[in-house]
Amino acid sequence: MSFIEIKNLSHAYNEDDHREETIHDLSLSIERGEFVALLGHNGSGKSTLAKLITGILDIQSGQIIADGTDVSKISGEEELFALRRKIGMVFQNPDDQLVATVVEEDIAFGPENLGVEPQEIRRRVRNSLRAVGMLKYARHAPHKLSGGQKQRIAIAGVLAMMPECIIFDEATAMLDPKGRADVMSLISRIHKAGITVVHITHNMNEALAADRVVVINEGRIFLEGTPSYVFSHVDELHSVGLEAPPLTELLHALAAAGYSVPAFSSGVSDTVDVVESLFGK
Ligand SMILES: Nc1ncnc2c1ncn2[C@@H]1O[C@H](COP(=O)(O)OP(=O)(O)O)[C@@H](O)[C@H]1O
Ligand SMILES: [Mg+2]
Structure with missing residues (x-):
């Protein structure tokens, strides 16, 4: 059995009006230990799906x-x-996730609520802070940290609960490039440690790190598969207001101009090779 199995899920915020369904008959399985990137334009239902999985919203159908x-x-x-x-x-x-005025208290908050023993709480706080590279900030005030550091503290707070899966709902969207890169490398490490990851993002380069990409549009699965499969379908992505990663977009533009090129860029050096073979150095 998959770690998460979603079957024929529908959801309407206005339950009386099924024409306004946000999620329509959606089925999706997520395997234990998998890293899934969930893509879709604004309002496509990604957050609604995440909230249904975590019981923040009640399941209607x-x-x-x-x-x-x-x-x-x-x-x-x-x-x-x-x-x-x-x-x-x-x-x-x-800022919406940090509750305490001292970093280590913030991270202790979750396990405390679970009734975890004080000694075990201290151990988890240290381990979580070490995992996100923020151990030396244990006694700092969260509001004085950068956006990326704050997000790493929020992630440490979740890690302290020892979850089997973490859903990141656009967790990099408000961060500067450095903060974004730090959080992405942390997400990859969390995945490598065996935790199932669902990463909701607008950043196509971030989705390249996933095992599988799932594109949702108007509450339905529009496209899913490996990053190379999904991002080879550039015209389809454009039709739902999304783009492929920039290098794949470049190849797509060359193909549209009549050049014979691969449909998917597997990285900078391969794409440079393709461009050089067409136009010289
Ligand atoms: N609390 C709410 N009440 C009513 N409609 C909502 C609510 N939250 C989201 N919606 C609507 O549901 C649709 C999907 O929203 P959401 O799941 O947040 O999309 P995404 O996360 O993909 O941007 C949107 O049309 C949005 O306006
Ligand atoms: Mg959302």
Whole structure:
């Protein structure tokens, strides 16, 4: 069984009006340990899907099984906490996620709520801070840190819950290039440590790091597959308001101009080779 199994899921914010469904009969499986990038233009339903998986929104129609638990049958706070401990979420704005005035207290907050022993909490706080490269900021005030550092603290807070899966909902969108790169390399390390990653992003280069890319449009799966498969479909991506990564867009423009080139750029050096073979050095 997959780690997350979504079957025939539909959701409407206005439950009485099914013409306004945000998610339409969507089915998707996510394997344990997989790194999935979820793409789609603004309003396509990505955050809604993430909130349904983590029990922030109630399931109206269809089914989500997360690690064997039927999310729609969850009743009571305890089962809901168990789900959220298993599947953590990191949001766009780190300021919305930081609760305490000292970094280490912020990270201790989640495990404290779970009733974890104080000694174990201290261990988790240190391990999580070390994992995100912020150990020396343990006693700093979160509001004085950069956006990227704050987001790494928010991620440490989720790691301290020892989740099996983390959903990043545009967690890099508000960051400067350095903060973005730091958080992306952290996401890759989290994936390599065996945690299932769902990365919702607008940045196509970030999606290249994933095992699988899932494009959603108007609440339906539009395209899914490996990054090379999905990003080879440039015209289809354009039709739903998305672009391929810049180097693949370049190849696509060359193909449109009549040149015989690959449909997907696997990296800078390969693309430079292609361009040099056409135009010389
Ligand atoms: N709380 C809400 N109440 C009503 N409509 C909402 C709410 N949240 C999102 N929507 C609508 O649902 C659609 C999908 O939103 P969302 O899941 O946030 O998309 P995405 O994350 O892909 O940008 C949009 O049309 C949005 O306006
Ligand atoms: Mg969103």
